[in-house]
Amino acid sequence: MSSDVTDPVGPGNGRVVLEARNLVKDFRTNKRAGVFGREYFRAVDDVSLELRAGQVTALVGQSGSGKSTVGRLLAQLVPLTSGEILLNGAPVAATRGRAFIRYTGTVQMTLQDPFASLNPLHRVSYTLGRALRIHGGPMSADDVTERSLALLRKVELGPAELYLHRFPHELSGGERQRISFARALAAEPKVLLADEPVSMLDVTIRKGMLDLLDQLRRTEELAVLYITHDLGSARAYSAETLVMYHGKVVERGPSDQVIHDPAHEYTRRLLAAAPNPRRRLAG
């Protein structure tokens, strides 16, 4: 039982920050269709969701379900095939140029692999400094250092001065993931898309990371999309859970309800397949 999550709805009064309507994404495959055409593969099929201020929404699915693609679509890292993304109620299409940079000022994404998501050749100070400069405009070197330190403290890396000049290879997996969060927070975003933030981390570190995410959503009033393959942590850390299968959302609802009273056959199979020692005690 998770005792930390006391206030799943959060302080943002559930105001919708980012909304996705009927997202569809087709990827070109390597298979050819006819002489010039290619076969297409529908990775995301008619997905709609809402992210609310101060609330964590979990998007659960196995690999290949399209959950990460939804995250990339919401981050505008890849263009939509069809559908609409609304930020604060206004439709936005900004996959490149200035509009995209403005968009990233509000919507930030972190990636799964803490070992791969930081450039091995750049120090923490560079990584954070770039993020600060992109979104904070021109600022002095002292300002950058000061604000970088503040970011490191925010993600509970201390003493912050110690981390600033480290290279990624001098950090553990959990520390790197925290740097990724700090980089995302540099933009002072309203939405954080966290793609499998803990799946590559050791079990004992995972909890701290998810607690951090939970704390950020409350203090920063962040709307968080928690993308994961793990139903258990989705239930423990999110208010709403969506289950994806083959590009479609097959089940959605309040997290407790999805786990305890799954409506869809697929969700039930997932829950049944999850390893659990109690199965043995019961059987």
Next chain:
Amino acid sequence: MRLSRFLPTSGKVRAGLIIAVFFVLLAVFGPLLTSYSPQASGTDLLQPPSGTHWLGTTQTGQDVFAQFVYGARISLGVGLVAGILSQIVSVLVGVIGGYFRGLSDDLLYILTAVFLVVPGMPLLIVLTGYLPSRGMVSVAFVIAITSWAGSARVLRAQTMSLRRREFVEAARATGESRTRIVFSEIMPNALPLIASGFLFSVIGAVLAEAGLSFLGLGSLTTTSWGSMLYFAQSAQAFLYGAWWWFVPPGLAIAVLGAGLALINFGIDEYSNPRLRTGRSRARAVRSRGPHAAALSTAGASAAASGAETPGVATILHDDAPDETVGSVPAGAAPAPPQIRELDVPGKPIIEVRHLKVDYPGADQVVHAVDDVSITLHRGELLGLAGESGSGKSTLTNAITRLLRNPAQVTGGSITYHRSARGRPSGPTTGGSEAEVEAIDLLGLSTEELRAYRWDELAIVFQSAMNALNAVTSVGAQFDDVLRVHRPTMPAREREALARTMLEKVGIDPGRVSAYPHELSGGMKQRVAIAIALVLEPDVIVMDEPTTALDLLIQREVLDQVMALRDEYGFAIIFTTHDLSLLLEVSDSIAVMQRGRLVEYGPALEVYAEPRHPYTRALLASLADMGALV
């Protein structure tokens, strides 16, 4: 970053740098050493080296040493200019094509292919043949045109792979512009390749210039190493035995080329640590402990013959223990290990006693496995739990005798209790009471080890995608095991057995002729299990066998493994970081933390009443994250 990081530690690189610097100095200052002009004829015709003419004279009495040092300027100059030009084209074509993709990349790809396939030298000859005037720069320019393609292709591939790396996507998500991503995220990571491409371009250009001049297509008014050879050849210098005329320029080209290639070795080893040779590796090998000779096939035979080191066993372990920064407060006394009595029906089959495995590091020795004792019984499923760096892989690698250098067993023993079962017929049942022979696993000779492997202990590797050989069929990967371990079995029976085993793991026996890439991830893992079972071993080590699989497929594979265990009665050592999975399937559980065994006992007891604080913390975090609902 300290300066010493940039000084080469490798002898090869040092030698290469010395050679390169020597030739550069020769080209810059060499002409100051001689009073002769390279072109001026003299009266001493075809003289061997002497005090007046350090490298002798040519047929027309020119001083060979003067030609050699002035020639160095032209040869190196052309090499550098052509190398730089060609590398600029490579970088533009390779990096831009690789990053931006689309139509421009398709066109650049085809252009690269054309210049890659059309042979450079003939094209070079035709192009220079038409050049109205052949100065140093125009020759360098033509050489660059014909030589950029190879490097461009390599850079394109590298850029495409870097582009897919998460840090590039993360930089995009942060809001970085494309130009910045190309120049400060991708390019620095491609730098080793660009450097190595540049070195090869320079070698290639020096060679090309020499070839052209040798054919009389260089600039004949200036002297280069190639034109020296041209005149030596046309004067039939070798018929007169005038070695001093043509040996120095050719030797210089070869030594310079070798020097640049040696520098490139350093770049290769920097970007691919597996290629490293020399001192750092040798040190690790030299300081082997008492059990060193028995450590691996490599150790035993290398000590005997000094040459029989199989490459497999000398590769640096890529899985060395991870020193997690600050995960445990320093100085805190570790809690004592919690060991409980096991009540398993079978007799012991593998006994690990006080095993110690060390990784000698630069500053300190890492105890990857520190005084671990566990016992596997016949038919038992022993779960081995631990996070990254806990030493669980090192422990199983010691049991399977697959430890890599520089890991060394520094203490303890591993005993295997062999049952005298009538081989190769029929399945054996767990807890067979037949007579037993105790074998010291760490002391097996190469041949004994080879016979023991797979027949008595088989392994299912973590990711079957990488554990199956991609270029041979599934059938062939059953077949080689059978041919080696059951030499008398006829081919027809071998194939029939492979089919039967596939059927046992729920795969259509017709897939015996399939290749791994034609199977899904779950099927590959089943094939790996079927191959492990084919000799009906008494023990199977399963190293994270389901980690790479989806939840539903993981469940199917697990059910299959349990059913097969009931049928064949083998014992399993099952490692995973997923504690809830282990608690569900194992008979007994061993929890490891930083090389030490912290808790060991019947799975259900450990689950119901964890005694060690680490186990308690693990279970608590699982519960907090909703895993134990």
Next chain:
Amino acid sequence: MKYLLRKVMLYVFIAWAALTMNFLIPRLMPGDPVALLVERLQGRIDPAAMEAIAESYGLTDAPLLQQYRDYLASLAAGDLGLSIGFFPVPVSEIVMGALPWTIGLVGITTVISFLVGTGLGVVLAWRRGSWTDHLLPALTFLNAVPYFWMALILVLVLSVNLGWFPVSQAYEPGLTPGWDWEFISSVLYHAFLPAVTIILASFAGWVLSMRNMTVTVLGEDYVTMAEAKGLPKRMVLVNYAARNAILPSVTGFALSLGAVVGGSMLTEVIFNYPGVGYTLFEAVQNQDFPLMQGLFLIISLAVIVANLVADVIYVFLDPRTRQEG
């Protein structure tokens, strides 16, 4: 087989590009070299030939496209123009006379050098960490030696000083070419030194690249699994490590073939070996541009065919390329 089909299409395109390059080079080079050449030749050869040459270089009033069409048409008819140096012998005749020597010499030595080098590379990878590592710098040196210089040294030592081998030519002058032992043995005797040169100068490259690939592959899980299966070392090495490590070598064939061909051409020059390399040298000496271009074309086509052969072999070696779709 789609993989192969795509490759064939690419090579057809490359062949077309080589043809077109051949057409464009004399027309697009700066300083109008052809006009200079024609000027220089004026009076040295008969006017009929002069006219033919001028036409073959497009020094006509016909538009470029028309010239291109004529060029392709005459190529299709196997007409490469007339040689200036050996006027009025057709270029195609000279090329066809030279080609068999080169294909025999370079073809066979390239195959031998690839096999020897690759095999040695695997052995060096397997014995990694032993004394064999000290061979690497020597191999690196060998790899950087220019072919023609290697040839000069071999000639100096083995022919001039020791007199074991002939200095030049492809067979004893005075022999009539034919399928008799005397002729064939003379050809083999004369080819020995050039062949040794090419092999010595090129095999080290294969050794080094194969060693690096094999060392990398030896760390892969499937090699560890093969070892765990209790297979004999040789089987692990050949069926698992080398079998996978050779794939990039075959792909990299294109990269290396150009260098081997270039080096072999210079080797032919040293030995006065009557192949395309020596003929090209002669053409350069005589400023015989039609012959130069004809040779360039034929060498390019031969290399393209060799690459295609390498790709066919690749398809046999890597089942993943045989996947449909």
